[in-house]
Amino acid sequence: MTATASHAFDTDTASTRLGDHEYGLEVSDRWKSFGGHANGGYLIAACLQALRRELPQPDLLSASAHYLRPGSVGPARIRTEIARIGRRTGAGQAVLTRDDREIIRVLATFTDFSAARGRTLVRNEPPSLPAPDRCVDPMAALGATPGGATIGEQVEFRVPELPGFWRGEPGGTTTVDCWARFTDDRPADPIALALLVDAAAPVIFDLGVPGSSTIELTVHIRRRPAPGWLRCRIATNYVIDGFHEEDFEIWDSTGSLVAQSRQLALIP
Amino acid sequence: MTATASHAFDTDTASTRLGDHEYGLEVSDRWKSFGGHANGGYLIAACLQALRRELPQPDLLSASAHYLRPGSVGPARIRTEIARIGRRTGAGQAVLTRDDREIIRVLATFTDFSAARGRTLVRNEPPSLPAPDRCVDPMAALGATPGGATIGEQVEFRVPELPGFWRGEPGGTTTVDCWARFTDDRPADPIALALLVDAAAPVIFDLGVPGSSTIELTVHIRRRPAPGWLRCRIATNYVIDGFHEEDFEIWDSTGSLVAQSRQLALIP
Numbered sequence: 183m184t185a186t187a188s189h190a191f192d193t194d195t196a197s198t199r200l201g202d203h204e205y206g207l208e209v210s211d212r213w214k215s216f217g218g219h220a221n222g223g224y225l226i227a228a229c230l231q232a233l234r235r236e237l238p239q240p241d242l243l244s245a246s247a248h249y250l251r252p253g254s255v256g257p258a259r260i261r262t263e264i265a266r267i268g269r270r271t272g273a274g275q276a277v278l279t280r281d282d283r284e285i286i287r288v289l290a291t292f293t294d295f296s297a298a299r300g301r302t303l304v305r306n307e308p309p310s311l312p313a314p315d316r317c318v319d320p321m322a323a324l325g326a327t328p329g330g331a332t333i334g335e336q337v338e339f340r341v342p343e344l345p346g347f348w349r350g351e352p353g354g355t356t357t358v359d360c361w362a363r364f365t366d367d368r369p370a371d372p373i374a375l376a377l378l379v380d381a382a383a384p385v386i387f388d389l390g391v392p393g394s395s396t397i398e399l400t401v402h403i404r405r406r407p408a409p410g411w412l413r414c415r416i417a418t419n420y421v422i423d424g425f426h427e428e429d430f431e432i433w434d435s436t437g438s439l440v441a442q443s444r445q446l447a448l449i450p
Numbered sequence: 451m452t453a454t455a456s457h458a459f460d461t462d463t464a465s466t467r468l469g470d471h472e473y474g475l476e477v478s479d480r481w482k483s484f485g486g487h488a489n490g491g492y493l494i495a496a497c498l499q500a501l502r503r504e505l506p507q508p509d510l511l512s513a514s515a516h517y518l519r520p521g522s523v524g525p526a527r528i529r530t531e532i533a534r535i536g537r538r539t540g541a542g543q544a545v546l547t548r549d550d551r552e553i554i555r556v557l558a559t560f561t562d563f564s565a566a567r568g569r570t571l572v573r574n575e576p577p578s579l580p581a582p583d584r585c586v587d588p589m590a591a592l593g594a595t596p597g598g599a600t601i602g603e604q605v606e607f608r609v610p611e612l613p614g615f616w617r618g619e620p621g622g623t624t625t626v627d628c629w630a631r632f633t634d635d636r637p638a639d640p641i642a643l644a645l646l647v648d649a650a651a652p653v654i655f656d657l658g659v660p661g662s663s664t665i666e667l668t669v670h671i672r673r674r675p676a677p678g679w680l681r682c683r684i685a686t687n688y689v690i691d692g693f694h695e696e697d698f699e700i701w702d703s704t705g706s707l708v709a710q711s712r713q714l715a716l717i718p
Contacts, residue, residue: 300691301657305687423570425511
């Protein structure tokens with residue numbers, strides 16, 4: 183199965199070319215996070231889909247996004263700029279605006295992973311998890327999509343045990359291993375991984391905090407992912423004066439690390 | 451002791467205002483990395499010093515840099531752009547060029563740490579190290595600055611044991627705990643931390659690789675650092691097809707995490 187326009191991810195991240203380096207995007211209501219704003223990973227992915235049209239390298243390698251304002255559903259513009267096109271990598275930026283107000287600004291570098299030929303040495307193991315059908319689906323356990331988070335209808339997770347906050351009993355656990363995939367079976371690719379690293383509920387919800395606003399998110403893609411369920415490892419180790427990082431690793435069905443991200447966020 | 455123009459860091463990262471959002475910088479020969487190019491952390495710091503002039507928030511919170519070309523010594527331009535100034539944070543970008551060719555592009559968000567009032571919960575310990583005077587100074591052990599790396603004269607490190615590659619015998623260790631400070635006793639501040647997270651030799655040199663070129667570096671500042679020696683934890687866990695990340699944590703003399711960075715780099 184390959185990605186097609188019939189998948190929600192492809193439909194909703196596609197923008198229309200309006201002119202040189204100028205695109206129109208309809209921010210979809212299908213990717214809202216807890217709290218009801220457009221999910222940050224979804225907005226990054228839409229920016230990257232526009233930028234990719236202007237670079238010869240096919241694969242996202244690294245993207246860094248700074249979040250300026252919450253994103254809402256409706257018409258938006260994406261303005262792109264190419265910084266450099268080299269033999270091995272190409273880099274540029276994309277700025278997404280609503281009503282001329284900046285929502286996010288993204289820098290990204292692309293490459294061609296099929297030409298990557300260097301050394302491999304991995305000093306870690308993929309998360310060890312029971313099979314997906316022996317895990318819990320948090321959405322099914324809850325029986326409803328919480329807090330307007332429609333993204334829960336597009337991306338599904340499986341956890342060995344339901345974190346306490348899903349039952350209204352925050353347990354103080356700030357690391358979670360889980361499975362993830364698109365609910366419509368759309369296979370992941372590098373740009374889709376940039377969405378998926380921001381698609382889960384923040385693990386610090388299990389501290390009983392009321393929310394978390396992303397300030398910056400960087401994702402590095404380490405390989406093109408193989409099809410199938412993805413293994414994820416999510417961790418927050420430092421909450422300092424209200425600011426916290428969240429690290430997110432994604433491993434594919436062949437056991438290879440495919441994405442690694444960190445975001446800095448603020449508890450409101 | 452406070453930072454002054456007499457410190458190398460301040461002298462060499464200061465730029466001259468040439469016009470609206472336009473600065474002139476002399477890229478100094480005192481911050482060259484292994485290989486002889488201007489150190490990436492030094493170039494980020496120079497960009498951030500320019501950007502800071504245009505934002506009301508005093509403290510760097512998060513900076514993301516994409517590296518486009520190696521930086522060489524000599525006259526450069528920095529072009530800044532403000533993305534948003536809010537109550538709590540301000541964000542903008544800086545592009546450093548030499549002869550109209552982009553060297554690095556940086557997005558950054560600033561805040562005022564003195565107004566940060568949220569929760570603190572730290573699930574990790576600072577690196578445990580013998581006192582600096584009971585550790586080894588790699589530069590002194592070597593008796594010379596290797597590979598044109600003049601940055602070794604500006605930033606000093608102390609390690610419990612000299613990694614094998616310093617003796618020409620790579621030992622395969624890709625994690626290092628060490629002490630760091632400016633050699634002229636200049637106290638660290640948030641922008642100086644953005645330099646320090648890129649000032650050490652890449653830990654993967656102990657794999658016997660010939661070099662490492664940064665593609666992207668993001669640093670989050672977690673608190674204003676207290677004066678004194680800084681504890682560092684450096685680790686690479688994933689070398690995949692020639693690409694590798696390097697994680698760098700800095701803890702201050704009060705035992706607080708003050709900076710956390712990750713870079714993605716390529717072994718040539």
